[in-house]
Amino acid sequence: MRTLPLLSSLAAALLVVSVAGLAIGYAPLPPTGVIAGVFGNGDPLTVAVVREIRLPRLLLGIEVGAALGIAGAALQGLLRNPLAEPGLIGVSASAGLGAVIAFYFGFAALSPYALPAMAMAGALVATGIVLAVAARDGGSLTLILAGIALSSLAIALTSLAMNLAPNPYAVTEMLLWLMGSLKDRTPADALTAFPFILAGGGLLLATGRGLDALTLGEDAARSMGVDLNRLRLAVVGGSAAAVGASVAVAGSIGFVGLVVPHLLRPLVGHEPGRLLLPSALGGAVLVTLADLVSRLIPTAQEVMLGVLTSLVGAPFFLFLILRVRREAW
Amino acid sequence: MRRLTLRLTAACVLAAAVPMGRADAAGPRAASATVCGDQYLLALADPGQIAALSPQAGDPWLSLLAGEAARHRQVRPSAETYLSLGVGVVLANAWSDHKTVELLERFGVRVVRIPLVERFEDIETVTATIAEALGHPERGAVLNDAVRRRLAALRAENAGAGRPALYLRPGGGSAAAGTFVDAVMTATGLTNQATADGRSGWTGYDLERFVLNPPEMLVTSFFESPDRSVRRAFGEHPAFLRRAAITPTVAVPGKTWVCSGWFLVEAAEALAGGLRRLPPSSSTNRGP
Amino acid sequence: MLSASAITLRLGGRPILDGAGFTARRGAVTGLIGPNGVGKSTLLRAVAGLLPHGGDVRFEGQPLPAESRARARLLGYLPQGHHVHWPLSVRRTVALGRLPHLGSLGRPGRTDEDAVERVMAATGIAGLAARTVPTLSGGERARVMLGRVLATDAPVLLADEPTAALDPGHQLRIMALLRAEAVERHRAVVVVLHDLSLAARCCDDLVLLMPDRRVIAGDVAAVLTPGLLHEAYGVSFAVTRADGIPVVLPQCATTAPNMIQFGD
Numbered sequence: 001m002r003t004l005p006l007l008s009s010l011a012a013a014l015l016v017v018s019v020a021g022l023a024i025g026y027a028p029l030p031p032t033g034v035i036a037g038v039f040g041n042g043d044p045l046t047v048a049v050v051r052e053i054r055l056p057r058l059l060l061g062i063e064v065g066a067a068l069g070i071a072g073a074a075l076q077g078l079l080r081n082p083l084a085e086p087g088l089i090g091v092s093a094s095a096g097l098g099a100v101i102a103f104y105f106g107f108a109a110l111s112p113y114a115l116p117a118m119a120m121a122g123a124l125v126a127t128g129i130v131l132a133v134a135a136r137d138g139g140s141l142t143l144i145l146a147g148i149a150l151s152s153l154a155i156a157l158t159s160l161a162m163n164l165a166p167n168p169y170a171v172t173e174m175l176l177w178l179m180g181s182l183k184d185r186t187p188a189d190a191l192t193a194f195p196f197i198l199a200g201g202g203l204l205l206a207t208g209r210g211l212d213a214l215t216l217g218e219d220a221a222r223s224m225g226v227d228l229n230r231l232r233l234a235v236v237g238g239s240a241a242a243v244g245a246s247v248a249v250a251g252s253i254g255f256v257g258l259v260v261p262h263l264l265r266p267l268v269g270h271e272p273g274r275l276l277l278p279s280a281l282g283g284a285v286l287v288t289l290a291d292l293v294s295r296l297i298p299t300a301q302e303v304m305l306g307v308l309t310s311l312v313g314a315p316f317f318l319f320l321i322l323r324v325r326r327e328a329w
Numbered sequence: 330m331r332r333l334t335l336r337l338t339a340a341c342v343l344a345a346a347v348p349m350g351r352a353d354a355a356g357p358r359a360a361s362a363t364v365c366g367d368q369y370l371l372a373l374a375d376p377g378q379i380a381a382l383s384p385q386a387g388d389p390w391l392s393l394l395a396g397e398a399a400r401h402r403q404v405r406p407s408a409e410t411y412l413s414l415g416v417g418v419v420l421a422n423a424w425s426d427h428k429t430v431e432l433l434e435r436f437g438v439r440v441v442r443i444p445l446v447e448r449f450e451d452i453e454t455v456t457a458t459i460a461e462a463l464g465h466p467e468r469g470a471v472l473n474d475a476v477r478r479r480l481a482a483l484r485a486e487n488a489g490a491g492r493p494a495l496y497l498r499p500g501g502g503s504a505a506a507g508t509f510v511d512a513v514m515t516a517t518g519l520t521n522q523a524t525a526d527g528r529s530g531w532t533g534y535d536l537e538r539f540v541l542n543p544p545e546m547l548v549t550s551f552f553e554s555p556d557r558s559v560r561r562a563f564g565e566h567p568a569f570l571r572r573a574a575i576t577p578t579v580a581v582p583g584k585t586w587v588c589s590g591w592f593l594v595e596a597a598e599a600l601a602g603g604l605r606r607l608p609p610s611s612s613t614n615r616g617p
Numbered sequence: 618m619l620s621a622s623a624i625t626l627r628l629g630g631r632p633i634l635d636g637a638g639f640t641a642r643r644g645a646v647t648g649l650i651g652p653n654g655v656g657k658s659t660l661l662r663a664v665a666g667l668l669p670h671g672g673d674v675r676f677e678g679q680p681l682p683a684e685s686r687a688r689a690r691l692l693g694y695l696p697q698g699h700h701v702h703w704p705l706s707v708r709r710t711v712a713l714g715r716l717p718h719l720g721s722l723g724r725p726g727r728t729d730e731d732a733v734e735r736v737m738a739a740t741g742i743a744g745l746a747a748r749t750v751p752t753l754s755g756g757e758r759a760r761v762m763l764g765r766v767l768a769t770d771a772p773v774l775l776a777d778e779p780t781a782a783l784d785p786g787h788q789l790r791i792m793a794l795l796r797a798e799a800v801e802r803h804r805a806v807v808v809v810l811h812d813l814s815l816a817a818r819c820c821d822d823l824v825l826l827m828p829d830r831r832v833i834a835g836d837v838a839a840v841l842t843p844g845l846l847h848e849a850y851g852v853s854f855a856v857t858r859a860d861g862i863p864v865v866l867p868q869c870a871t872t873a874p875n876m877i878q879f880g881d
Contacts, residue, residue, distance in 0.1 A: 027537035049537050052568035080702035103557055167556035168385055176559045184501070184536050184562035213716055215703050216765065219696040223665050224769070225689035225717045251559075270703040270749070301533065 003274055006267055010281035014062070017288045021058045022050065024292060056187040061288040063190065064182070064250045067197045067242035069283020070276055072257020074204040077211030077272030078131070078235040082262060082324060083140050086243045087254035088317070090150025091126045095240075095247035096177045097158045098122025102248075104165035112192050120196065120244030126150050127236045135232070140324055179306030180251030182291050193245040200241030201280060207234045208273025215272060253306045255313020256283050262320065356464030357417030357439070362406035362429070364391050365443050365588035366420030369459045371397050372591060373468050380414040390554045393584045393592050408432040418462050422588075446589050447509045449480060449516075456591050476594045480516055483597050488604040489519030494579075495544035496523065497534065498551050499564030505529045509589040513581075514548060517601045522546075536568055543572050546607075548600060551583035579603030618642055619773050619805045621664050624672035626656075633659050637832055638672070639824040641805040643772065646796050648816040649809045650840075651826030652850050657809045658697065660826070661775050664807075665694040676773060676805075689717035693771035697778050699758045704749040707742055707761050708733065714768030732768050740764040740794055756787035763791060767798060774798065774806045780815065788812065792819035813854075813865040817841055825849055841865055 023034050029046055036042035037050030068086060075084040075091075086092045098118035102108045108115040129150060134143040158177065162170040210231035213221035222228055246253070260282040261275055268274040290308045297303050359374055360381040361367045367386040370379050371394040379401050385391050386398035404410050408429045411419055416438060421430055423442035430440045441462050446452055453473045460469025496503050496510050504510035505523035507530045514521050522544045523532055552564055563569060580603065585596035622638035633656050641647040649657050663670040666681065666688055674681050682688050693714070701710060714736070715729040725733075737743040740760045745753065750761060763779060776795065780788040792808075796819060799806040810816045816823060816837070823840040825833040827849050833840055841863045846854040853868040 025537050026535040027541045029541075045541050048540050048568055048571070052571075053536050053540065053566070103559070106557070108557070167558060168388065168391075169556070169558070173559050184566050186562075186566050186568075188567075209716060209719065212713060215701055215705060216710075216713060216762075217696060217698075217700060217702070219662065219665075219667055220694070220765075222667055222685075223689060223692070223694035223696075224713070225686035227685055265703075269706055269709055271705060271709060272703060302535075 003268065003278075006264075006278055007281065010278055010285060013285045014281055014288070017285055017292065018058055018062070021061070021288050021292050022054050025049070025054050025295060052187065053184075056190045057182050057185055057291065058288060060185050060190045060193065060249060061182050061291045062284040063193055063197045064180075064246040064253060065256060065283035065285065065287030066201060066280040067246045067283070068253060068256040068287070069260040070201050070204050070280040071239040071242045072283075073261040073272070073275045073279035074207060074211065074235045075127075075239055075257070076261055077207070077214065077275070078232065079134060079143060080214060081134075081140055081143050082265075083258070083317070083320060084130075084143060085255065085258035086123075086239065087252055088151075088258065089126070089130045089134075089143065089147035090154055091123050091130070091239065091243050092247055092252040092254065093151045093154035093158070093178075094126030095119040095123035095244045096252055097154045097161065098244065099248045100158050100165075100170075100177060101161050104162060104167055104170045106166075112188065116192060116196055116245045116248040119248035120240050122154070123244035123247070124236065124240035126154065127240050131232060131236060140321075175304075177247075177251045179304040179310070180247070180253040181294070181302070181305045182250055183294075183302050185249060189249040193249045196241045196245035200238040200243075200245070203234050203238030204242065205276050205280075207231055207238070208276050210234075211272035211276075251306060253287065254310045255317065256286055256309055258320070259309075259313050259316050260286055262316075357462075358415055359418040359420070359463055360404075360411050360414065360416045361386070361420040362426060363420065363422045363443065363588075364388070365422065365590050366441075366459075367398060368393055368590050368592050369420060369443070369456070370463075372472060373456075373460050373465055374463050375465075376400065378463065380416045381410065389584070390556075391584050391587050393587075393595060395584075408436070411438065412436055420459065443588075443590075447507055448512055449476070449593070452509075452589055452591060452593065453477075472591055476591055479594045480597065483516050483594075483601050484518070486601060487518035488601040489514070489517045491518060491520050492546055493520045493522045493525060493544065494546035494548050495534070496521070496548045496550075497564070498549070499558070499561035500533075501535065501539075501563035502531070502533045503528075505532050509593055510586065513586065513593055513597045513600060516597045517604060519546075519548070519600075519604070534563075536563055536566055540568050540572055543576060545577070547573060547576050547578040548581060549573075549578055550581045550586065550596075552580060554583060577607050579607065618678075619664075619674075619676050619807070621660070621674045622672060624660060624663050624670055624674075626659060626663050626668060626670040628659075628668075634663065634670070635830050636672075637826065637830070639807075639832060639834055641773075641807045642822065643805045644799055644803050645821035646792075646799050646806045646808060646819060647822045647824060648820035649807060649824050649826070650811070650813060650816050652828060655826040655828055657826055658777050661694075661777050661807065661809055665692060665775050667694070686717045689771070690769065691771055692773045692775065693766040693769040695762060695766040695774070695776040695779055697781065699755075699762045701750040704751045706746065707748050707750060707753070707764075708737070708746040710750055710761055711737055711742070711764040711768050714765040717769060732770055736764045736768045739797070740767065756783055756790075759783055759787065759791055760794070763794060767794075770802075772804050774804050776806070776808045778809050778811065780810065780812065788815055789819070795819075813841065813846070814863075817863040817865060837863060 023031055027049060033042055033046045034050055037047045040047055072085050076082055098121050099115055102115045102118035130146055133146040159174060162174060210226045213224050213226045218228060261279045264278045264282050265275055268278060291305055294303045294305050294308055356375060356378045358380045359370055359378050361370045361383050363383050364385040367382045381402045381404040382398050384403050384405055386403050387395050389395045392398055406426055406429060411433060418439045419433055420441050420443060423444040433440050439462055441459055443455060446455060456473050457469045460466050503523045505521060505528040511521050579600055581596050581599045585599055586593055618640055620640040624634050624637045626634040637660050651657050662668050664674050676691060712733045715725055715732060718729060719725060737746060740763055742760050742764055745757060750758060759779060780791050795806050795808060798804050823837055825840050833845055841856055843854050843856050855866040855868060857864050
């Protein structure tokens, strides 16, 4: 599939899901009211619901989905492994650790950027470690085992941080960080995460050519003028910024970075560079769609978004492991 | 005048407790593993009887009698600790620490599992059970009488005068008929908006419907805690805050109804006190 | 002309190369031969700029450019093994060779498309253009990889064992392609080879790296002598001629001490 038709289809899908996400919510609103509400016209209560509740949630869903999608695609390209995913390799959990420390120990109260900054720092450390451990051989086993070790460590440290936090009930909120959600997020949340996700995504988009070259191995890539250190730095920094900022405002939303690039890869001829932008769009579609579903499932408490993506993603992951084992690449 | 009588009843209970405790030092050593049990121990046991309170007993946001708790040891719930302290009675939540409780019972410790009850009548039973376990059944009766009298006074006052009000916690949690929150609200004469909305039991509101259909009055609790929590997204959302700012609100301290115990009457009194301070009419709360 | 001189290189504190060097003429195929472990591939990677090293590498008398993309346009490198990490199409794989030429937006232009078409025709893989690399046979894959490096259109071509694991027919076809590139497009082609008879048949010049770090360079007849080969490989060789070209036949199993001395 050529790139432009693919991007247009994904953009169209995102538009449809976005309109649905704005139109469908907890309160029944007439579609005309919603449209007017987006532009600040009409019934003030409807405007409040649309602009203060649904729109931020939708925008944040797009941001987070795009961040996770493109970070997954870029990490897979760099590690030359379709199983690399921010959640699976411990990057999301480490971002969560940074966020939890900032949140429960009062740093987040000092500056609105303390929370994303510490989450990004956590993500950066984790991505660096994964790269140091797994970049050389590109083997799935090393990558997954390193991811398990890192995730477990990050989750244990998160739990410890919550134990030490001033709020005695912080530990009971562990799950809220491990399984992310977009419920009741504010316009400020969407605005705080946006610059980091944009910068991280931009950094990742620029790595396309290097990732393409890396398809032929590190020596061939370098012989074609690719600066591997700069490429690694860009992927690590870009993923950390995008994933860190997402986790800071929405918690961990697993498997988006695995499922989306995998579904889109055949459509871009398996080219890692061409996969980046479609993965960002596809991630945005998936997360906004999953968020819509989470609102529609009639449970007493809203189903966590991370639960939905994991319910779809985990079986998919198992299936992928079997395939990777069978196929040469 | 009213506040004076309330103070007096509370003082009566405490005064009754202390001298009688000295005369009748036979009560077993006791410990509490929960902030709910802490309030019972502090109200019903002799100070010398109290071997340990829960770690939250001194938290001024969660523990009503935090001041008194400061005089006692506060320990992390653990069978080993209680046994080493020579405890004969342990107060625990009915829904947690099952293994600790089983272990204690195997060592012959009497464990009172404090159930989550929703009606004042049932609270009286719990109070009586705990007082009996502590060796002071008469204090339970005194406390129950006092609570009953204070509630009767509140019902007679009818501070709520049938006005509808919605109970909310910072996470959007609410409570309709069949909950102790509803029992407290009803005792002050309020109409529970959640019940009127066709809900029952422990329930919750979503931001959208709250904004579209704001209540005439809010009864809030736990908003005052300084602890950061991701569960508070609802209560910290600008869409909520903007609406809450123009809605008559009575904030009831969370520590008065952290669970359902004899101290719920404090919540009811705090609520009635807040209602008295509200402007008489509230028909202007709709609007952007 | 490509000239590498006084190349020194240590890996993990161990000296691998110490003053090695060679020259490679444009329009000719230079074979880099020698026993295992003597540093042929390392030398090639050093010249390609993939390993930090001491010494001097020049092309047409000028030092190689420091900027990596300019260097990549001058010097194409085909690594050992033909692994492709994603199942790319043949056309796309060959087109990767154009990377050093692409502008900042990475959009291939007319020249790039033409270069890819030419190379695919030259290497006989035009018919495979839409296939993905993992579905190809070993011989096809070797040609695709060669096509990729040829697409760069670099005047210097360094190939590390491009004929490994191929049958004689494919080996000769790959070597013929390299020769054609050297002669027709006036490139300097350097090939690491293990098959001495193939080297004798397909190379113009040979560079023999000896275990004692000497470097013997010259035309095929000058390098492939029984004495030098015995020194290099520790086994005896019979060197005969067929159609005037040397044929190198190692003699079966000599003595154990030699095996130990020169074994891997």
